[in-house]
Amino acid sequence: xxxxxxxxxxxxxxxxxxxxxxxxxxxxxxxxxxxxxxxxxxxxxxxxxxxxxxxxxxxxxxxxxxxxxxxxxxxxxxxxxxxxxxxxxxxxxxxxxxxxxxxxxxxxxxxxxxxxxxxxxxxxxxxxxxxxxxxxxxxxxxxxxxxxxxxxxxxxxxxxxxxxxxxxxxxxxxxxxxxxxxxxxxxxxxxxxxxxxxxxxxxxxxxxxxxxxxxxxxxxxxxxxxxxxxxxxxxxxxxxxxxxxxxxxxxxxxxxxxxxxxxxxxxxxxxxxxxxxxxxxxxxxxxxxxxxxxxxxxxxxxxxxxxxxxxxxxxxxxxxxxxxxxxxxxxxxxxxxxxxxxxxxxxxxxxxxxxxxxxxxxxxxxxxxxxxxxxxxxxxxxxxxxxxxxx
Numbered sequence: 001x002x003x004x005x006x007x008x009x010x011x012x013x014x015x016x017x018x019x020x021x022x023x024x025x026x027x028x029x030x031x032x033x034x035x036x037x038x039x040x041x042x043x044x045x046x047x048x049x050x051x052x053x054x055x056x057x058x059x060x061x062x063x064x065x066x067x068x069x070x071x072x073x074x075x076x077x078x079x080x081x082x083x084x085x086x087x088x089x090x091x092x093x094x095x096x097x098x099x100x101x102x103x104x105x106x107x108x109x110x111x112x113x114x115x116x117x118x119x120x121x122x123x124x125x126x127x128x129x130x131x132x133x134x135x136x137x138x139x140x141x142x143x144x145x146x147x148x149x150x151x152x153x154x155x156x157x158x159x160x161x162x163x164x165x166x167x168x169x170x171x172x173x174x175x176x177x178x179x180x181x182x183x184x185x186x187x188x189x190x191x192x193x194x195x196x197x198x199x200x201x202x203x204x205x206x207x208x209x210x211x212x213x214x215x216x217x218x219x220x221x222x223x224x225x226x227x228x229x230x231x232x233x234x235x236x237x238x239x240x241x242x243x244x245x246x247x248x249x250x251x252x253x254x255x256x257x258x259x260x261x262x263x264x265x266x267x268x269x270x271x272x273x274x275x276x277x278x279x280x281x282x283x284x285x286x287x288x289x290x291x292x293x294x295x296x297x298x299x300x301x302x303x304x305x306x307x308x309x310x311x312x313x314x315x316x317x318x319x320x321x322x323x324x325x326x327x328x329x330x331x332x333x334x335x336x337x338x339x340x341x342x343x344x345x346x347x348x349x350x351x352x353x354x355x356x357x358x359x360x361x362x363x364x365x366x367x368x369x370x371x372x373x374x375x376x377x378x379x380x381x382x383x384x385x386x387x388x389x390x391x
């Protein structure tokens with residue numbers, strides 16, 4: 001098949017969507033497909049994949065994203081593909097698999113985490129912010145004006161958001177969870193990486209270490225996690241991997257518990273960090289199906305995440321870890337859940353419990369491999385010709 005992927009920036013260091021497209025397109029190419037990626041200049045080129053640099057213009061995130069979508073539309077007009085798959089802010093695709101979820105639903109989730117003046121400012125920003133207005137405009141193109149033939153929801157949560165926010169018919173939506181590379185992320189990596197990573201960051205061999213991997217610190221609950229481990233909490237370390245605004249968070253952490261929180265910034269390979277740590281935490285307030293949760297499960301780590309993370313749908317509360325919050329409450333990032341997170345994290349100081357949950361986590365990940373995901377997506381692609389005819 002001749003397959004095109006549309007993604008604004010293809011760089012695995014930027015986040016889960018970028019990692020997914022990089023890994024999945026490389027796998028498609030290895031399977032013999034003719035794979036093309038349309039992405040902005042400077043993107044990483046996966047092995048065996050043809051990269052088409054996309055020029056953008058404009059000032060500000062919203063205008064550049066809109067320019068990207070328009071440029072891709074012009075470029076596709078001169079090409080012929082069996083399947084065109086979009087992953088973020090484009091509207092000329094046969095298959096739409098939104099790795100950011102449904103933007104309207106994300107905005108609602110963010111609003112539910114605000115109180116008082118914070119809620120008012122959030123409402124004003126969502127209504128009048130230039131970036132937000134552009135993104136809402138693009139999403140209307142994606143779901144209403146120029147809908148794809150097939151929509152792929154990464155979780156039941158996203159499936160429901162597509163129906164509730166845009167009235168999308170259930171028969172147009174395919175439920176396909178993310179898949180994980182269970183060889184790259186494996187418990188055996190501890191032998192190769194655990195000691196070296198800990199030495200690099202001044203972490204003792206016997207210290208209990210929690211890990212969070214995130215790019216959007218506010219949405220992923222990084223601040224709340226920092227507050228937990230630097231409050232009335234047993235001695236431990238928290239490693240924060242990812243690019244974000246760390247100055248205020250670092251100052252907060254150092255004022256409360258000096259040396260307890262390690263901020264690594266973006267890293268080329270996250271696998272050694274799963275191997276070096278003991279448990280994974282991601283108390284996000286909106287995440288379609290977090291790939292880093294699947295990576296942590298594959299690495300054999302117990303996981304704490306939230307009801308607003310589609311990846312949590314795969315877990316059983318109390319078996320591979322725990323799910324914070326209750327459905328519909330806006331997820332984790334509300335003050336009443338900080339206590340819950342603290343209590344659950346404290347339970348993971350028990351090595352035997354970590355081992356039991358880690359074994360269950362690995363077993364779960366082995367049911368959601370990249371190969372399993374690949375087979376499901378090929379079934380989705382087979383539906384494209386008929387959907388094109390019916391549009």
